[in-house]
Amino acid sequence: MELLVQSVSHDFADLAVLRDISFRVAPGEILALVGPSGCGKSTLLAIIGGLLHPQKGRVATIGAPPDGSFNPMTFVFQDFALLPWRSVADNVGFVLEHAPLDASERGNIVADVLRRTGLVEFAHSYPKQLSGGMRQRVGIARALAVRPELLLMDEPFSALDAQTRDLLIEDFVSLMSGNRMGAVYVTHNLEEAARLADRVVVLSRRPARIREIVELPLARESRDALFVAAHQRSLWSLIRDEAAAAAREIADA
Amino acid sequence: MLEGTETVAVRFRGGGFTPLPGRYSAWLAFLIGLAAWQGVCSLGWVSPLFLPSPFRIAVALSQLVISGEIWPHLWASLIRIGGGWLVGTVAGLAIGLAMGLLTLARAVGMPMVSALFPIPKIALLPLLILWLGIGETAKIATIALGVFFPTVIAVYSGVDAVPRNLIRMAQSFEVPTAAIVWKVILPGAMPAILAGFRISAATALLLVVSAEMIGAETGLGAFVLEAGNLMQTDRLLAGVVILSLLGLVIGRAISILERRLLRWR
Known part of the structure; x- marks a missing residue:
């Protein structure tokens, strides 16, 4: 594309x-x-x-x-835009909930992207428990979950320390x-x-x-x-x- | 290397200004106040007719409970509070959500709510009695009206305060509109909605007592009024104690709900 x-x-x-x-x-x-x-x-x-x-x-x-691909053009946001009331895994799963997948397929995709972004041990943490860098990892994991063709990244790392x-x-x-x-x-x-x-x-x-x-x-x-x-x-x-x-x-x- | 050198320790200057948790001070102050009250009464400094002692109030309270006299009153009040609060809350949630989400509903609703909110709802009870009759409906409607407005305002401002970036995020992932309302906007507005529940529950308690003082034979408000008319101040204050306990229980229930639903904060 x-x-x-x-x-x-x-x-x-x-x-x-x-x-x-x-x-x-x-x-x-x-x-x-x-x-x-x-x-x-x-x-x-x-x-x-x-x-x-x-x-x-x-x-x-x-x-x-x-x-x-569930969402060919996918944003990664400067302020992460995570839902604070959902755990890391549920934030990633959120963008797949309306995709034509059953729960186990969705769970597999979430587990896969959490593994690729090094977030497995934080799957059940809430955003407020994570550092800025970890939060943006969640933002990236969420973007990868929909198998995008093109990432649209708006200053994705500018809110983080050097x-x-x-x-x-x-x-x-x-x-x-x-x-x-x-x-x-x-x-x-x-x-x-x-x-x-x-x-x-x-x-x-x-x-x-x-x-x-x-x-x-x-x-x-x-x-x-x-x-x-x-x-x-x-x-x-x-x-x-x-x-x-x-x-x-x-x-x- | 430092031998023979005179050293002076840096003086600690960071003390104070940090409130320490005091677990017992509140209870202690409460007990001292109660003891002082009991003392004043036992020494005969005030007439028990005007201010019965805490002990006499406790006795009156236990008699009310044991004889079962209080239960029909408490039950009647609870039904009115529950019914009125439920009707007012459901309507308030629906209208508040519509006003938060739809431009037209906001344009129409906001001036109306602002105009009607300051009316003391108890002043409408006589009118509601004319419309709905002297029975339960008028009282429940008064409470529902009193609950409706703070709920609308809490829900509307809660929806309005949901961060736009979360909504845009959901839109960028093509999340359907209904799911955005249900999974992003409602949970995002939940802190404000629950804060509104606290206010509307207090309003419901206030209104039930007022309504029962105007036109009712049962209910805690009617009970307190009747005790006053008969100069039974110990029974009167026992009724007030029950009302304040009721307020505490409701507040506690909302706190539990907040802790459950807002664990993420």
């Missing part, structure tokens, strides 16, 4: 947010969306995921989703390898983009237009600190002036 974003523009009342955004996401590709704070990255992701109707343009897919984030990113890289799952990954963290993305869409400040689409050549697993630092610097040089202008705008407002 391929994702197609065609000339998407969007305003909130008087506020112009997105202008003429077009790109493709190939099957299995990780595409990072970066740009200055408040430029409309999350709005664009909500439009891609069908949570917001764009005022102009359209979002489409090419090709059928794979068999057995060490937890590094650990989770390592796990995420290994989860994604050997898997034909792709992702649209919104982040303001250029290091994350340089570590994870196949391509990086650089947006301008609001109203966001595409400034540049940067290809990162090396396979994710073989990227070293030098590679990441170099690409982080070059991405920064692309948005530095825009970010400074956006910060001034916010200060003036």
Whole structure:
């Protein structure tokens, strides 16, 4: 399944947010969306995921989703969005309760994704008993449970401390390898983009237009600190002036 | 290395301002108050007609229980509270949920609820008696009305306060609307709904006593009023003790319900 974003523009009342955004996401590709704070990255992701109707343009897919996918385009949220009254296993099971599965099939899927995300011993814990990193593991486990084709990740690791984030990113890289799952990954963290993305869409400040689409050549697993630092610097040089202008705008407002 | 050097321990300055759990102080204060009351009465400083001693109240209470005189009154009050609370709560849940979920229901309902909520519901009892007759229905309707409004407001604000991100999460996984209401919105609103139960139960108790004082022959309110008319202050206060015990039991039941349903908090 391929994702197609065609000339998407969007305003909130008087506020112009997105202008003429077009790109493709190939099957299995990780595409990072970066740009200055408040430029409309999350709005664009909500439009891609069908949570917001764009005022102009359209979002489409090419090709059928794979068999057995319950939710081809699946969000991973910045604030985890876990149901606090359900245990870890029941939070994961929640998204399968309306799928055509009987209880034992559902239980098997939940057990499988909990194992893959290292959450087995926390299956019966409640979200409030978990650290932020563990909560986002649950968010990722829940997303994997519906066998997505494309993950829509809205700053998934930005609410976590630096060490937890590094650990989770390592796990995420290994989860994604050997898997034909792709992702649209919104982040303001250029290091994350340089570590994870196949391509990086650089947006301008609001109203966001595409400034540049940067290809990162090396396979994710073989990227070293030098590679990441170099690409982080070059991405920064692309948005530095825009970010400074956006910060001034916010200060003036 | 430190030999011969004079050291001064850092002075502890972090004491106080931390409330320690006191398990017995509340009971002790209660007993001291009771003893002082009994003392004042036993010394003959006040007339037992105006303030009977705790002992006399206890005796009156035990007589009421043993003779069985109190049970029909208690039963009558419980039926009215239970019936009125149930009707008011079911209606309040339905309307509050509709107002929390539907724009139209909110636009129509909010001004109405705001306008009708401040009316003291007991003032409507005479009108309800005219409409429904002097029997049980008017009293139950008064209690139901009194319970309805705080329930609507609690449910509505509870639904309104459910984090949007949880609803969007469920939508992004294509969870059907009815399941979102049942599995996300209702549990999310549950803390506010149970807090509303606490208020509506207290309102029901208040209204049952008032209604029974206006037009009833049975019920704890009627019993207390009659004891007052006959200047039987020990029986009067025994009735008040039963009412406060009833309030405690209801509050306790809601606490148990909260602990059961809100274990995740």
